[in-house]
Amino acid sequence: MLCFLKGMAFVPFLLVIWSSAAFIISYLIAVFFGHVNPFLPYISDTGTIPPESGIFGFMFNFSACLGALTIYTKYKMVEKQNQTCYFSNPVANLVALVLGLVACLAMGIVASFQALSLPMIHDGGALLVFICGVMYILLQSIISYKACPQWNKRSICHIRMAISAVSCTAVIPVIACASLISMTKLQWNPEEMDYTCHVVSAICEWTVAFSFIFFFLTFVQDFQNVTLKIITEINEC
Template identity: 75%
Template sequence: MSDTGTTPPESGIFGFMINFSAFLGAATMYTRYKIVEKQNQTSYFSTPVFNLVSLVLGLVGCIGMGIVANFQELAVPLVHDGGALLAFVCGVVYTLLQSVISYKSCPQWNSLSTCHVRMAISAVSCAAVVPMIACASLISITKLEWNPKEKDYIYHVVSAICEWTVAFGFIFYFLTFIHDFQSVTLRISTEINDDI
């Protein structure tokens, strides 16, 4: 995936888009956190710490996305790969924890079919992240252009396919929140204290 944004001017566009996506992801995760927190106050279904741990892991994943965006694959491969590992692993764990929360809140706050869809997406992402990491760790050199006859070519292809699978898994997972978000109103309030 990072191969698409390694050289200028694509690297600037790639970095901007990934940073923007990380911001939107963090906003979505925080919104989901607040919704679950409020639902849990209405009818207790899960310990609040479980929801908080999910949020923290999700935000760490978003920080990983920022690292990926700002440290190009060829320029600083170790930092870039560390950010990618954070983004993908924390992101997958986030989806798994949110799927468990969805099942615990069923049927009052989520339909069983929504819970199944979320868990299926999480399972596919989890199944893809393992070979992605394994194959990426077997690649001996980081480069842009590959020849099918090279020894690490198959690892590169499998890793790339799994990487895209997990990335689209995150997108589809967030789309399952649409129904939840339509039924709430969020407000930002400001209070000025006179005693300052």
């Protein structure tokens, strides 16, 4: 357990644990109160109606903050590694940072604007989360290969790329099937016309979401040897 407290490793570790808890707690509460069907609701559906909406909003906004801190720390780490031994164009690292931060901002939008009350804003935020998030982990996987073997083990690179491939494959049905659904609702009947599209998109949505979690879990070992320092400078008037 101490390895998760070494250096900055606690940041991605906490992100993974907190985000997993957010998914599970919101789902259990929504099912307990009968607000969603137990079988494959959308992630956002488990945070639409009180009391789970408050828990969903709070926990996922905090996840967005943890995600932003993790992404920024990874950016600074790669920047420092690249200065020590050049292996990648710095622009790629910067683009990854921007994509990751946009995904975190969009996650805050998803958490704050419920699917039934403001569907256009909510869906727009969700679209940004998926697209920018998948592009971020794919780009980070490529950077990892470039930093191998000095800064990354090849096995970790393969794991990250496999997770990225799963995410890229799953995000397409999420967007395609969700766009074919003609209504926004929480309770679904297998006999309804859009039910198949709902099931496919929900499966792929949960797949992408947990792919993000498993991807950030691979950062834990990297972050054990990283520390960030805040330097305060006061300029005289």
